Structure formats: C-alpha cells, structure tokens
Amino acid sequence: MMWSDPAVLRGRTHYARVMEGWVDNTHGDAFTHTVRLSDDDRAVEVAVVALPSPTYEIRDGRCRALAGAIAPEVVEGVGRLAGTAMVGGLTRRVAEATGAGEGAGLVLDAIVEIARLARQVAKLPRERAERAAGGDAWECWQLDTTGWSDLPNSCFTYSDAGRALFGTRTIATPMRPDLYSPRAGQHRVFERSKVARLERVAGRLRLFHSMHDNVHGFEVTYEIDLASGRIVRAEHLTPKLPYMGICTEPQRKISAMLGETVDGGLRKRIQAHLGGPTGCAQLYDLTADLLTLLS
Known part of the structure; x- marks a missing residue:
C-alpha cells in the first residue's frame, strides 16, 4: 500500500500527546x-x-x-x-x-x-467497600461488578471464563476501598497519566502509548513498516494490572496485530483481535487511540 503521513506528523518527525486526569x-x-x-x-x-x-x-x-x-x-x-x-x-x-x-x-x-x-x-456504601481493604481479589471483583453495571463481558476479566479462574491460581489486586467509596471531599481519588508518541525511525513509524494509574500500568509499542504499511512489531509491558493472574491472560492477544495492514478497516478489526469478552479493554483503547492519531 502507499503510505501517507498522518496529519499530526506533517512537517515534523515526531509527535507527542500527554494526558493527566484525576477524580x-x-x-x-x-x-x-x-x-x-x-x-x-x-x-x-x-x-x-x-x-x-x-x-x-x-x-x-x-x-x-x-x-x-x-x-x-x-x-x-x-x-x-x-x-x-x-x-x-x-x-x-x-x-x-x-x-x-x-x-x-x-x-x-x-x-x-x-x-x-x-x-x-x-x-458504594462504605461498609461494603471495606471488603477491599485486605486485598482480597475475589471480594474486589464482586465489588467491581456491583459498582459498575457495564463491566460484565466488557473484557476477559469480567467474563465467565475470567471469573472461573478464581480459586485456581494466585490472583493479586491493587484495588482499595476508596475507589469504591471515597471519603467526603477526597481529592484525587483516582489519578491517571498517559503519553502517546509517533516518530519515524529508520523506515518505520513507531507508535508508543503508556498509561499509568492506581490500578493499571501499560506501555504499548507498535512499529509500522513504511514501505508496506504493515505492523512489524507489536509488544507491551504491563507492570500493574487490576487482577494479576487474570488480566494477564488476554495480554498475549497483542501478537495478533503482527502483519496487520494499517488501513481504514483496522480500527474495526482490532475489536476481534484485542477487545470483547476474550480481550483487554485497556489494550484495545490504547491501540485504538494510536490508530486515531494516524488518520
């Protein structure tokens, strides 16, 4: 395919976007x-x-x-x-x-x-949120599905297959009571930072997107071969996940991006590759946002 520069890269060799968010x-x-x-x-x-x-x-x-x-x-x-x-x-x-x-x-x-x-x-009621105080992953998972009605089947962790892993392996969580029931007037209950970068490197376009917050740590890297328009590198680090031992399962799906052609239909195709009840919502969002920057 004929590669054309994204609008954000016209007249420059790299582009960066930074997000700071809090609740x-x-x-x-x-x-x-x-x-x-x-x-x-x-x-x-x-x-x-x-x-x-x-x-x-x-x-x-x-x-x-x-x-x-x-x-x-x-x-x-x-x-x-x-x-x-x-x-x-x-x-x-x-x-x-x-x-x-x-x-x-x-x-x-x-x-x-x-x-x-x-x-x-x-x-949620504070007394119920206190169940998360001991870092019990199963208690936190139940609080999640109570506190956020749109979670079931939004990703692997909240699917039946994800739920079935409780009791079969060690599962660790950074979730805490304040996320479910913050103190009155509490500032920065939740904080998130993200950095997205696009840069040309030796015949390739490198895409990077990181996200770090109270319960997530993601650093995603893709490289596109400019001659063919295909993804030739797809990898990421996940130093922090809401449920280490469950959320880790769908992370391997990033390998499905290798060889993909970066065209107008890729944003739809990544739903099957990375999203849905077998995937990871955060990995999907981070990837989709990078593809949006390519338009």
Missing part, C-alpha cells in the same frame, strides 16, 4: 473528573461533574484553553453538555455541542478520557 469526590452523589490534554500544538483542561454508574450523566462541564488556538465556541460548547450521559453516542453529542472549530478534536478526546475516568470510581 475528586466533590459531591454526595457525583464526582468531578478533570483532564488536561496537550500536544505539540495546543493544550486544554476539561472538568466535568458527573453521576456515577449506571447513568454517568454530566451535571456540569467547563473547558479552559491552556495553550494554542482553541475556538471560543468549542470552549463554550462543553458547558452545553449538561444532561448528557457518557455512554454510547457521546462522541456525536460532544461534536454537536462543540462544533468543528480549532481544537475541537482535542476537546472531544479529553471528554472521552473523562468518560473512561468515570468508570474507575464508584459510590
């Missing part, structure tokens, strides 16, 4: 999710007050331009998201509210990151 327990029934997202051209901060699972409904939103050109209508549009649920259709609703002005794509991506943060914290 504050600011309301009795809602959280404040904040994301700062920056790249080589601009930076934004988006904060959303939203209800927890199952609705993930936005109560209030605001956006600040931190650097570069961000159209005023894009900034103002975030405030019009009140009442929007951060579920299927969110991308369309954000696009309608913010328009297509300068920086709209970065603001949309920040809100997607906020939707992901919202699925990392819950508001």
